[in-house]
Amino acid sequence: MLIYGYGNPGRQDDGLGKAMIDLAGEWVRNEDLENISLDVGYQILVEDVTLIENKDVVLFVDASMDEGIADFDLAAVTADDNATFTMHQVSPGFLLALYETLYGPAPPAYLLQIRGYEWELEESLSRGAQENLQKAWKVLRQILKDPGRLDGIGDPKATSTENKSKK
Secondary structure, X not given: OEEEEEOOOOEHHHHHHHHHXXXXXXXXXXXXXXXXXXXXXXXXXXXXXXXXXXXXXXXXXXXXXXXXXXXXXXXXXXXXXXXXEOOOOEOHXXXXXXXXXXXXOOOOEEEEEEEOOOOOOEOOOOHHHHHHHHHHHHHHHXXXXXXXXXXXXXXOOOOOHHHHHOO
């Protein structure tokens, strides 16, 4: 499994992806798990397509400004070559589509979006973002212990994470 957190930790809650990787890294080392790869970036780049090669599952982690997300949302990602793409950034769906173009079927992928509130130039998470990070981390730890929990998570436009993650 690859867990890829992204965002700018110098913009407060935009650093939630990196913060999750920091939590996961410590836990993975303490649990002596060798089947989990962790990576972090400011954004997803086309070059990151090589990171998902030979992975069974990919989990992207990012901050979200979406007010429709109470604390976090976990949804499946499907390959989508019409998804967001600029010369400097791509979406998880676009990265999967690129992977399929280059290598064949992409591994199952998911996007964990953690609700953030503050986006100023500062290297700290808001109190609300810290609380949401801990809620998301609790669920992610359960998934890392039992990746089969991801099987019940389907359509990215399906019901809220709280409903999906309790299956």
